[in-house]
Amino acid sequence: MWIRYGSVTDVTMDQIVSLCRRRGFVFPSSEIYGGLSSTYDYGHYGVLMKNEIRQAWLRAMVQERDDIVALDSAVILNPAVWEASGHVAGFTDPLVDCRTCKLRFRADKLEDSQCGKRPSKKPGEDAQCDLTEARQFNLMFQTQVGALEGASSTAFLRPETAQGIFINFKNVLQLARRKPPFGIAQTGKSFRNEITPGNFLFRVREFEQMEMEFFVPPADAPKWHEYWIEQRLDWHLGLGLRREMVRVRPHEAEELSHYSSATSDIEYLYPIGWQELEGVANRGDYDLTQHTKSSGTKLEFVGQDGERYVPYVIEPAVSIERIFVALLCDAYHEEVVGERERTVLRLSPRVAPVKAAVLPLISKDTGMATHARNLFEELRKRFSVEHDDSGQIGRRYRRQDEIGTPWAFTIDEQTLEDETVTVRDRDSLAQERIPISGVASWLSAALEQPWSPPAAA
Amino acid sequence: MWIRYGSVTDVTMDQIVSLCRRRGFVFPSSEIYGGLSSTYDYGHYGVLMKNEIRQAWLRAMVQERDDIVALDSAVILNPAVWEASGHVAGFTDPLVDCRTCKLRFRADKLEDSQCGKRPSKKPGEDAQCDLTEARQFNLMFQTQVGALEGASSTAFLRPETAQGIFINFKNVLQLARRKPPFGIAQTGKSFRNEITPGNFLFRVREFEQMEMEFFVPPADAPKWHEYWIEQRLDWHLGLGLRREMVRVRPHEAEELSHYSSATSDIEYLYPIGWQELEGVANRGDYDLTQHTKSSGTKLEFVGQDGERYVPYVIEPAVSIERIFVALLCDAYHEEVVGERERTVLRLSPRVAPVKAAVLPLISKDTGMATHARNLFEELRKRFSVEHDDSGQIGRRYRRQDEIGTPWAFTIDEQTLEDETVTVRDRDSLAQERIPISGVASWLSAALEQPWSPPAAA
Numbered sequence: 001m002w003i004r005y006g007s008v009t010d011v012t013m014d015q016i017v018s019l020c021r022r023r024g025f026v027f028p029s030s031e032i033y034g035g036l037s038s039t040y041d042y043g044h045y046g047v048l049m050k051n052e053i054r055q056a057w058l059r060a061m062v063q064e065r066d067d068i069v070a071l072d073s074a075v076i077l078n079p080a081v082w083e084a085s086g087h088v089a090g091f092t093d094p095l096v097d098c099r100t101c102k103l104r105f106r107a108d109k110l111e112d113s114q115c116g117k118r119p120s121k122k123p124g125e126d127a128q129c130d131l132t133e134a135r136q137f138n139l140m141f142q143t144q145v146g147a148l149e150g151a152s153s154t155a156f157l158r159p160e161t162a163q164g165i166f167i168n169f170k171n172v173l174q175l176a177r178r179k180p181p182f183g184i185a186q187t188g189k190s191f192r193n194e195i196t197p198g199n200f201l202f203r204v205r206e207f208e209q210m211e212m213e214f215f216v217p218p219a220d221a222p223k224w225h226e227y228w229i230e231q232r233l234d235w236h237l238g239l240g241l242r243r244e245m246v247r248v249r250p251h252e253a254e255e256l257s258h259y260s261s262a263t264s265d266i267e268y269l270y271p272i273g274w275q276e277l278e279g280v281a282n283r284g285d286y287d288l289t290q291h292t293k294s295s296g297t298k299l300e301f302v303g304q305d306g307e308r309y310v311p312y313v314i315e316p317a318v319s320i321e322r323i324f325v326a327l328l329c330d331a332y333h334e335e336v337v338g339e340r341e342r343t344v345l346r347l348s349p350r351v352a353p354v355k356a357a358v359l360p361l362i363s364k365d366t367g368m369a370t371h372a373r374n375l376f377e378e379l380r381k382r383f384s385v386e387h388d389d390s391g392q393i394g395r396r397y398r399r400q401d402e403i404g405t406p407w408a409f410t411i412d413e414q415t416l417e418d419e420t421v422t423v424r425d426r427d428s429l430a431q432e433r434i435p436i437s438g439v440a441s442w443l444s445a446a447l448e449q450p451w452s453p454p455a456a457a
Numbered sequence: 458m459w460i461r462y463g464s465v466t467d468v469t470m471d472q473i474v475s476l477c478r479r480r481g482f483v484f485p486s487s488e489i490y491g492g493l494s495s496t497y498d499y500g501h502y503g504v505l506m507k508n509e510i511r512q513a514w515l516r517a518m519v520q521e522r523d524d525i526v527a528l529d530s531a532v533i534l535n536p537a538v539w540e541a542s543g544h545v546a547g548f549t550d551p552l553v554d555c556r557t558c559k560l561r562f563r564a565d566k567l568e569d570s571q572c573g574k575r576p577s578k579k580p581g582e583d584a585q586c587d588l589t590e591a592r593q594f595n596l597m598f599q600t601q602v603g604a605l606e607g608a609s610s611t612a613f614l615r616p617e618t619a620q621g622i623f624i625n626f627k628n629v630l631q632l633a634r635r636k637p638p639f640g641i642a643q644t645g646k647s648f649r650n651e652i653t654p655g656n657f658l659f660r661v662r663e664f665e666q667m668e669m670e671f672f673v674p675p676a677d678a679p680k681w682h683e684y685w686i687e688q689r690l691d692w693h694l695g696l697g698l699r700r701e702m703v704r705v706r707p708h709e710a711e712e713l714s715h716y717s718s719a720t721s722d723i724e725y726l727y728p729i730g731w732q733e734l735e736g737v738a739n740r741g742d743y744d745l746t747q748h749t750k751s752s753g754t755k756l757e758f759v760g761q762d763g764e765r766y767v768p769y770v771i772e773p774a775v776s777i778e779r780i781f782v783a784l785l786c787d788a789y790h791e792e793v794v795g796e797r798e799r800t801v802l803r804l805s806p807r808v809a810p811v812k813a814a815v816l817p818l819i820s821k822d823t824g825m826a827t828h829a830r831n832l833f834e835e836l837r838k839r840f841s842v843e844h845d846d847s848g849q850i851g852r853r854y855r856r857q858d859e860i861g862t863p864w865a866f867t868i869d870e871q872t873l874e875d876e877t878v879t880v881r882d883r884d885s886l887a888q889e890r891i892p893i894s895g896v897a898s899w900l901s902a903a904l905e906q907p908w909s910p911p912a913a914a
Binding site for chain 1: 480481486487488489490491492496497498499501504505520528529530531532533534537600601603614627628633643646650662751752753844
């Protein structure tokens with residue numbers, strides 16, 4: 001069943017973590033207090049890049065479509081929502097305690113676990129643990145809403161944004177004058193009290209989901225499922241991921257979630273192996289039926305001709321974090337250019353945190369400094385750009401290469417004579433001269449060009 | 458001390474709530490389960506408009522400046538952060554219980570409270586309550602991180618994004634090669650377990666903050682405080698708020714937060730009166746000093762010449778919700794045009810959820826339908842636009858007026874003859890003809906024009 005495309009990547013997660021820390025994409029959270037496991041803060045370039053990913057998703061899912069509307073539901077919903085959805089009863093991991101070291105492990109992931117006091121000697125050998133029976137542990141964070149514990153009610157931080165969509169199905173159906181097929185899209189943070197988080201941003205306690213629930217006539221669900229797998233695969237490739245690093249893998253029957261009749265994962269070949277990048281599930285009528293039962297509000301479509309059914313739901317669901325890591329892994333290259341080593345992120349211009357750098361060749365030259373400053377002021381009204389006048393020009397280029405800036409505009413002596421600048425291309429290293437007055441439209445046009453990753457050197 | 462500009466607004470909060478519900482800007486959350494008090498979900502137009510507000514803030518605070526970088530820190534930080542910041546001890550409201558009705562009230566807001574069993578007859582009269590002594594109630598939501606309550610640790614949902622910035626001060630100072638004055642900006646959700654929430658989006662349990670901490674040499678703090686009050690006031694006016702509806706009010710000494718040596722509120726004249734739109738505080742060195750003491754990491758600036766100090770912090774802090782409500786209140790008008798009534802949102806094109814509508818005059822006419830469709834497909838690649846072919850043209854205009862769409866492009870019989878369309882202006886109702894091939898650039902230019910609210914009719 002698996003469709004294999006890729007070869008093994010030679011980028012390590014450590015290289016990505018190190019770059020992220022070094023250039024301020026991502027910091028371990030609460031670092032001055034010893035951190036908080038599996039929690040991260042995003043620095044300047046991380047924020048800019050996440051914004052580009054989110055905007056690209058919203059553009060493809062909402063702005064460029066007729067049939068999908070946006071929603072932004074609350075993190076803390078009425079707790080009855082999570083009873084109805086099955087999360088209170090079933091959103092659990094089985095946990096065991098080790099009587100020797102007192103650590104806690106996931107019963108279904110014991111092969112990855114080690115007793116803290118008596119670790120096994122060989123990889124693959126069983127943990128030398130004296131384990132308790134497995135107990136179910138719910139992954140939802142609980143909190144109390146209201147004044148005091150006695151008088152207040154237990155509520156949950158949402159573990160997925162999808163339920164906020166289902167409970168608004170009727171609102172959207174009525175107000176947005178929609179009928180199936182139509183979709184509701186939402187981005188926002190979800191929270192899971194993971195017991196075995198890890199692998200950098202890969203399994204974190206809070207993450208930003210981008211989910212779209214697409215409501216269709218039941219008979220059309222398989223067709224739409226295939227449609228959305230294709231659409232989402234194309235979208236990821238459009239962000240610049242190399243084709244051979246991405247594959248589609250249908251879930252085996254025993255892998256399926258309780259609500260799903262079919263799921264395919266779009267997987268990326270991360271440094272830790274093939275892993276889910278995005279899941280595209282056929283949730284059937286499970287959720288709307290559950291909420292109809294629990295709330296007493298009929299969540300169904302009634303046509304003008306009396307046609308009446310509970311739509312099936314196709315759900316493409318992804319987190320910004322997994323896209324972020326895939327893009328960085330895919331773009332990361334260490335190479336030798338001339339006699340110099342460089343680290344370069346070959347990011348698609350669309351997702352690069354900075355689109356262009358403006359560099360006066362000799363920063364102490366008043367003419368160059370003024371030209372550079374004016375060009376920068378003009379560009380930053382429309383684009384994310386940087387001005388850098390510190391250090392040798394080669395060093396400035398390498399700083400930009402490392403954060404994936406596609407182009408640099410350099411102001412040099414010739415600029416003062418003929419009002420042209422050089423454009424340096426991050427990937428080809430080619431330089432051409434263009435008029436300084438045409439830089440903004442050159443950049444605008446360059447950003448609209450389709451982009452694909454350059455072939456390996 | 459108060460600078461009064463405005464007159465009393467004649468829009469009611471009920472009108473705003475009703476419009477938001479009717480057109481899908483905002484829904485009461487978890488409505489099919491009876492709701493959850495003071496929690497709201499945003500529908501399509503609400504999401505689009507919030508995105509515009511957030512983008513405008515990021516553009517002004519990060520993209521167009523040299524001296525501010527972006528950050529996105531976690532919601533759940535190491536709990537030591539909130540000990541150090543003073544929130545565990547001091548982020549409280551004083552509460553009293555009524556022995557008669559068992560309801561709970563804020564001791565400092567008793568004038569707004571009513572005994573549930575024996576309400577007072579006249580407005581302003583004391584609540585007929587038999588009240589307990591006041592007790593302090595912490596407004597931070599608590600949760601447990603880790604596997605089981607015994608083995609896990611109590612953590613808090615952040616009540617402000619600012620602390621996530623302070624604990625990353627050193628990271629940014631080092632990595633972004635900055636020295637004061639410089640700022641760190643962040644948008645994101647914060648959570649407060651408010652006891653007396655209410656007034657629509659005005660006091661809600663989860664809200665999206667936009668905060669910027671600007672680090673300056675201590676002696677320059679008063680100057681920068683004034684600077685940021687001016688900057689932020691200009692920014693709000695640039696979004697289209699009427700000048701007479703906004704004022705600046707310096708806090709009296711007894712109003713100041715424990716960390717603040719001076720705060721000015723930028724206030725808007727909401728239907729419920731003058732209220733904080735944005736606060737601009739001088740936090741002094743309180744936060745960096747507290748985190749230095751608690752973490753052992755020195756959060757200070759050390760210059761190359763050995764200069765050394767703990768920067769003061771100027772903080773402009775606002776929530777998207779308060780801007781959102783102010784913009785809607787400011788833009789809302791009911792008026793009679795010719796013989797017809799209309800509700801119109803005179804929003805600045807910059808924040809309007811939909812920038813333009815494409816309307817085929819006669820939707821069954823194949824030529825008009827095709828022209829309209831092609832124009833729509835072209836525009837939506839770059840702009841948030843709508844295509845509407847259902848119902849009479851007047852009704853379609855009124856639908857767009859009600860959501861604040863600044864322009865409508867109508868395809869009519871003349872379009873088929875000379876390839877022009879009419880542009881209808883939401884505010885002036887003027888119509889002009891322009892070539893259909895020039896619509897995209899017309900719209901692009903129109904969106905870059907400065908905008909101010911039209912004078913009242």
